[in-house]
Amino acid sequence: MAEWRTLADELAAFVLCGSCAGCDVPGTLLCDDCRGALAAQPVHTMTPGGMPVVAALAFEGVTARCIRRVKEDGETLLARPLGAALARAADQVRADHPHAALVPVPTGRAAFRRRGYRVPELLLRRAGFTPARLLVQTRRTADQRELDLDQRRRNVAGSMRARHARGARDVVLFDDVVTTGATIDEGARALRTAGFRVCGALALAATPKHRELAANTS
Numbered sequence: 001m002a003e004w005r006t007l008a009d010e011l012a013a014f015v016l017c018g019s020c021a022g023c024d025v026p027g028t029l030l031c032d033d034c035r036g037a038l039a040a041q042p043v044h045t046m047t048p049g050g051m052p053v054v055a056a057l058a059f060e061g062v063t064a065r066c067i068r069r070v071k072e073d074g075e076t077l078l079a080r081p082l083g084a085a086l087a088r089a090a091d092q093v094r095a096d097h098p099h100a101a102l103v104p105v106p107t108g109r110a111a112f113r114r115r116g117y118r119v120p121e122l123l124l125r126r127a128g129f130t131p132a133r134l135l136v137q138t139r140r141t142a143d144q145r146e147l148d149l150d151q152r153r154r155n156v157a158g159s160m161r162a163r164h165a166r167g168a169r170d171v172v173l174f175d176d177v178v179t180t181g182a183t184i185d186e187g188a189r190a191l192r193t194a195g196f197r198v199c200g201a202l203a204l205a206a207t208p209k210h211r212e213l214a215a216n217t218s
């Protein structure tokens with residue numbers, strides 16, 4: 001039943017959708033050119049805490065517009081083409097860590113209430129993975145969009161904990177968009193505290209700002 005409801009929801013969204021998420025051409029959710037722009041072009045970067053991150057795409061242009069439509073406009077159908085790019089980048093990470101569980105960064109309660117879904121988990125599922133929901137948020141954090149690296153670090157410090165301790169199990173963290181990497185570092189801290197081995201991080205997209213930051217700190 002759940003499967004059919006999802007299909008019906010998706011068909012309804014197709015009928016109602018007005019224009020391409022990437023370029024606004026009318027009559028399609030995503031035109032062929034913009035679909036092509038979502039082909040994975042993995043970006044390798046590093047968090048301030050030294051965690052290697054593989055991101056499927058650069059957060060700019062068509063990619064950024066499609067991700068905003070998923071996160072802010074409820075356009076969950078776009079999670080499929082984005083998930084396809086994510087699957088390609090995940091192959092690179094899983095080649096080195098085949099047994100690692102994919103752990104999404106937690107979605108705050110307010111964001112979950114607003115959207116009705118968890119963006120990182122939706123993307124992982126559309127990429128063909130089963131998210132391991134091992135992290136929970138222990139307190140509210142501020143919207144990070146206007147914060148610089150130090151502010152983001154303070155904003156997320158101590159904001160997560162692992163749901164159970166599981167000594168030495170390999171995990172790879174996942175976030176939809178990596179900006180400074182402060183959220184990934186906090187997730188890694190919480191998982192390590194509970195005894196997990198954090199092998200690295202995967203993201204759908206990395207902001208150019210983050211790439212500059214990585215270049216400056218390396």
Ligand SMILES: [Zn+2]
Nearest residue numbers: 020023031034
């Ligand atoms: Zn387009």
